[in-house]
Amino acid sequence: MEYRKTLNLPQTDFAMKADLAKKELTLLEGWAKENLYSQIKKKWSAAKKSFILHDGPPYANGQIHIGHALNKILKDMIVKYKTMKGFDAYYLPGWDCHGLPIEHQLLKELKKDKSQIEHVTFRRQAHDYAMKYVGIQREEFKRLGVFGEWDNPYLTLTPEYEFWILKSLQTLREKGYVYRGLKPVNWCFHCETALAEAEVEYENHSSPSVYVKFKVNNPEVISGLPKGKDVYLLIWTTTPWTLIANVAVAVHQKFQYACVDVGKEILLIENSLRETVLAKQAITNAKVFKEIEGTQLKGIVYTHPFDLRKDCPVIVVDYVTKEEGTGLVHTAPGHGQEDFIAGKANGLDVVMPVDHRGIFMDYAGEFKGQHVFKANDLIIEKLKEKGTLFYSDKIQHTYPHCWRCKKPIIFRATEQWFLKVDHENLRGKIAEAIKKDIEWVPLAGEERILGMIATRPDWCLSRQRFWGVPIPAVICRGCGNQHKLFPEVLEHFAEMVKRNGTDVWFQKSIKELMPPNFVCPDCGKNDFEKTQDILDVWFDSGVSHQAVIKGMMARLLPVDLYLEGSDQHRGWFQSSLIPAMAMEGQPPFKTVLTHGFVVDGQGRKMSKSLGNVIAPQEIIKNYGADILRLWVAFSNYSEDVRISKEILERLIDAYRKIRNTIRFMLSNLYDYSPNRDEVEYKNLSELDQWALSRLTRTWQDAQAGFERYDFDKAVKAIYSFCNDDLSSIYLDIIKDRLYTSTAHAQERRSAQTVLCKILDILVRLIAPILSFTAEEIYLYLPKTNKANGPQSVHCLDWPQIENTWQAPQIEEKLKILLDLRPEVLKALEEKRQTGDIGSSLDAKVLIETASDSCFQGLDRNQEVLRYFFIVSQVEVRKVGKIDKGVSPDFPTTRIQIDKAGGQKCARCWNYSIDVGKDTLHPMLCERCVPIVKEMNHAQQ
Ligand SMILES: [Zn+2]
Ligand SMILES: [Zn+2]
Numbered sequence: 001m002e003y004r005k006t007l008n009l010p011q012t013d014f015a016m017k018a019d020l021a022k023k024e025l026t027l028l029e030g031w032a033k034e035n036l037y038s039q040i041k042k043k044w045s046a047a048k049k050s051f052i053l054h055d056g057p058p059y060a061n062g063q064i065h066i067g068h069a070l071n072k073i074l075k076d077m078i079v080k081y082k083t084m085k086g087f088d089a090y091y092l093p094g095w096d097c098h099g100l101p102i103e104h105q106l107l108k109e110l111k112k113d114k115s116q117i118e119h120v121t122f123r124r125q126a127h128d129y130a131m132k133y134v135g136i137q138r139e140e141f142k143r144l145g146v147f148g149e150w151d152n153p154y155l156t157l158t159p160e161y162e163f164w165i166l167k168s169l170q171t172l173r174e175k176g177y178v179y180r181g182l183k184p185v186n187w188c189f190h191c192e193t194a195l196a197e198a199e200v201e202y203e204n205h206s207s208p209s210v211y212v213k214f215k216v217n218n219p220e221v222i223s224g225l226p227k228g229k230d231v232y233l234l235i236w237t238t239t240p241w242t243l244i245a246n247v248a249v250a251v252h253q254k255f256q257y258a259c260v261d262v263g264k265e266i267l268l269i270e271n272s273l274r275e276t277v278l279a280k281q282a283i284t285n286a287k288v289f290k291e292i293e294g295t296q297l298k299g300i301v302y303t304h305p306f307d308l309r310k311d312c313p314v315i316v317v318d319y320v321t322k323e324e325g326t327g328l329v330h331t332a333p334g335h336g337q338e339d340f341i342a343g344k345a346n347g348l349d350v351v352m353p354v355d356h357r358g359i360f361m362d363y364a365g366e367f368k369g370q371h372v373f374k375a376n377d378l379i380i381e382k383l384k385e386k387g388t389l390f391y392s393d394k395i396q397h398t399y400p401h402c403w404r405c406k407k408p409i410i411f412r413a414t415e416q417w418f419l420k421v422d423h424e425n426l427r428g429k430i431a432e433a434i435k436k437d438i439e440w441v442p443l444a445g446e447e448r449i450l451g452m453i454a455t456r457p458d459w460c461l462s463r464q465r466f467w468g469v470p471i472p473a474v475i476c477r478g479c480g481n482q483h484k485l486f487p488e489v490l491e492h493f494a495e496m497v498k499r500n501g502t503d504v505w506f507q508k509s510i511k512e513l514m515p516p517n518f519v520c521p522d523c524g525k526n527d528f529e530k531t532q533d534i535l536d537v538w539f540d541s542g543v544s545h546q547a548v549i550k551g552m553m554a555r556l557l558p559v560d561l562y563l564e565g566s567d568q569h570r571g572w573f574q575s576s577l578i579p580a581m582a583m584e585g586q587p588p589f590k591t592v593l594t595h596g597f598v599v600d601g602q603g604r605k606m607s608k609s610l611g612n613v614i615a616p617q618e619i620i621k622n623y624g625a626d627i628l629r630l631w632v633a634f635s636n637y638s639e640d641v642r643i644s645k646e647i648l649e650r651l652i653d654a655y656r657k658i659r660n661t662i663r664f665m666l667s668n669l670y671d672y673s674p675n676r677d678e679v680e681y682k683n684l685s686e687l688d689q690w691a692l693s694r695l696t697r698t699w700q701d702a703q704a705g706f707e708r709y710d711f712d713k714a715v716k717a718i719y720s721f722c723n724d725d726l727s728s729i730y731l732d733i734i735k736d737r738l739y740t741s742t743a744h745a746q747e748r749r750s751a752q753t754v755l756c757k758i759l760d761i762l763v764r765l766i767a768p769i770l771s772f773t774a775e776e777i778y779l780y781l782p783k784t785n786k787a788n789g790p791q792s793v794h795c796l797d798w799p800q801i802e803n804t805w806q807a808p809q810i811e812e813k814l815k816i817l818l819d820l821r822p823e824v825l826k827a828l829e830e831k832r833q834t835g836d837i838g839s840s841l842d843a844k845v846l847i848e849t850a851s852d853s854c855f856q857g858l859d860r861n862q863e864v865l866r867y868f869f870i871v872s873q874v875e876v877r878k879v880g881k882i883d884k885g886v887s888p889d890f891p892t893t894r895i896q897i898d899k900a901g902g903q904k905c906a907r908c909w910n911y912s913i914d915v916g917k918d919t920l921h922p923m924l925c926e927r928c929v930p931i932v933k934e935m936n937h938a939q940q
């Protein structure tokens with residue numbers, strides 16, 4: 001008789017080989033065909049509680065990179081988890097569609113520059129460009145397994161969204177936050193536009209470092225100086241071109257300034273910096289004959305280095321430092337933030353001799369027509385000629401650069417539209433909200449954004465570009481060509497935009513754009529001219545809480561979560577917080593979660609030049625999106641996240657372990673029907689109850705992980721459950737029962753009951769992470785007759801656990817067996833190595849122990865010991881004394897492996913002295929004989 005056929009050997013069609021890259025595509029097709037998303041949406045709309053994660057819009061430019069994948073997968077895991085937990089987790093993804101990057105790319109493709117462009121045509125092309133990448137990125141995000149409102153996302157270029165942008169601007173205008181002012185702004189002369197703080201990058205740059213003498217006109221103010229010698233203020237600068245706009249020299253009120261006689265002239269230098277400065281010219285014989293406090297320098301006037309101004313003042317401030325330079329600071333309010341503020345306080349002129357291309361204008365005299373950076377050398381030459389250059393050199397330092405064109409930028413005072421951050425104590429209110437109303441995860445984010453808010457200048461809202469929402473400001477000729485942003489015009493224009501989009505600003509005449517019969521309230525005339533500035537693109541996305549949360553989604557503020565890269569403390573979190581606090585008096589979010597950047601295996605930034613870029617598309621094509629999702633789940637994303645070939649290989653290995661564990665469970669359920677075969681909890685074997693207790697712990701840890709957005713904790717709990725509890729222990733031990741018992745025997749059904757329950761819960765625990773694999777598993781799960789159940793795992797609820805399953809007393813009871821098991825397996829392995837035994841079932845284990853507790857612990861589990869150790873026989877003996885135990889944990893316990901007694905059963909391979917006793921089945925053991933007899937009987 002062929003006894004093998006009487007075993008219940010595992011069978012399943014669930015493939016060992018994942019083949020995710022292919023299988024995921026089939027699953028995506030299925031989801032689309034069955035319109036899975038509409039079923040999920042139905043679930044959301046019926047939910048009684050809500051959890052809204054508001055999507056920060058990626059920029060519609062290029063394919064997605066690995067950072068996008070990290071961001072969207074994190075969001076998706078949260079949304080899927082919350083959906084399973086019964087929340088309305090409506091997720092409406094969006095794209096940022098206006099702005100400089102698209103303009104740049106397009107100008108490059110068209111081989112044109114800004115001056116050769118016609119507004120409306122160019123804007124159409126920009127629109128098409130953005131929509132093309134919206135389409136590409138949408139497919140790529142869907143391919144990651146991210147669920148959301150993909151057919152109707154929010155786009156900052158739709159008339160509806162643009163309406164909300166203008167509406168928000170109008171509200172802010174009405175509340176008094178918007179003003180026009182002259183201010184130094186970050187200015188890219190290459191892109192010919194102002195830049196927001198978030199658009200500035202700091203890079204290394206080589207600059208001139210020059211020390212210049214400014215000749216004092218009234219040295220008699222300082223008493224006691226020798227007569228007949230010229231007196232100079234010595235200043236230091238790394239931007240010689242800004243000397244053109246110099247109007248003052250700033251000194252610190254408390255510093256001591258030395259009057260240094262260097263021979264034919266006298267220099268003023270801050271005393272502690274004196275030696276370093278003089279050493280540059282190797283001046284050793286200088287004589288200091290007077291020290292004066294900064295405040296006493298007030299009243300000194302000097303002549304501009306190029307004689308562009310007479311009697312420039314010395315001003316006294318408190319921001320001068322002793323870190324570098326001379327302690328006397330050249331001041332040009334047209335070219336610097338601090339200078340601008342100090343200039344305002346001291347009534348200085350804001351001289352701005354540089355045009356939008358970075359070219360000197362008339363004021364610069366002989367330097368007119370020169371580009372500022374190219375003028376540096378000429379200026380230094382000229383100073384040398386005039387004998388006022390003390391010293392010149394080059395230095396390497398960090399310098400602001402344009403985020404787009406990567407070129408160094410300048411500070412330039414221009415007239416712009418601003419949002420006043422200190423109006424109505426907005427800055428203070430924002431700081432309060434950051435501390436009191438918003439949770440920052442990780443917590444370091446709070447300090448970071450607080451610091452940024454405390455020091456940030458007013459928000460420059462206007463840009464001199466084409467691709468964005470026009471600011472409907474007009475020039476009133478009646479008021480002497482003043483720029484005006486009339487609320488009535490804003491309102492009127494917003495309504496026009498709602499119907500026709502913002503192109504109308506460029507298509508229609510000024511007459512058509514103004515409300516009927518509108519006259520300027522200041523001058524009573526209606527003689528207006530259009531302006532051409534557009535809004536900062538950060539304002540577009542910054543008011544998404546109006547356009548999307550309140551508008552499209554019809555949800556309330558604040559929403560539960562914003563989740564973006566930590567660079568957005570400077571960007572979107574701030575640009576959202578400021579208008580929300582100004583308009584609504586409350587933040588748009590309750591919690592802000594940030595993640596780090598993706599770096600290579602050695603922690604380096606990814607770049608084309610280093611050749612270390614890993615594209616998500618490649619990973620998906622080679623391994624599948626679930627591997628990428630697993631990488632995200634395992635990552636400690638509060639810091640920079642590493643990815644490399646080696647990391648991916650480890651993940652694939654982990655994936656395989658989870659998959660194979662699940663496959664083994666599925667393969668033993670082919671004849672199991674929960675309704676027919678389920679064994680009641682109280683009748684489960686202790687080991688089966690132990691497995692449910694471990695499952696309960698896993699469920700708790702996974703849930704705690706998801707709740708705290710600590711996916712690493714969740715996935716580690718799941719992984720170690722699969723690998724340690726199931727694969728290494730539980731499944732290993734129950735194989736014998738599953739294979740050799742009669743199919744319907746209670747001990748087999750008991751194990752199957754537990755396998756089925758584990759799978760039912762495990763498949764839901766992994767669904768937010770391994771969204772594709774979970775669906776594949778779900779299709780293979782035994783279904784109960786009770787309910788047909790949803791078509792997709794993603795329509796299921798988060799699993800519930802029976803209270804009774806947590807059984808610490810059983811875990812405690814079996815602990816000694818499980819602790820001793822690795823020692824027994826090790827001893828068996830040693831015997832296998834020497835060839836004394838083949839399989840472990842060939843063995844008998846003799847355990848001798850001097851410990852009472854150990855003996856009792858083993859003895860009361862006597863019946864199951866052989867199954868735990870997967871051997872044929874186990875004998876436990878209490879002995880008086882043991883000198884050397886098997887391990888530090890078992891110092892008085894000894895393990896001995898012998899050949900098992902009796903004969904090997906042909907069916908179950910266990911050894912038994914009873915083999916041969918049955919005449920009909922002389923090759924079988926006492927366990928197998930009745931089973932085979934019963935099967936034969938049933939067949940007859
Ligand atoms: Zn630029
Ligand atoms: Zn007017």
Ligand SMILES: [Zn+2]
Pocket residue numbers: 905906907908909910924925926927928929
């Ligand atoms: Zn047997």
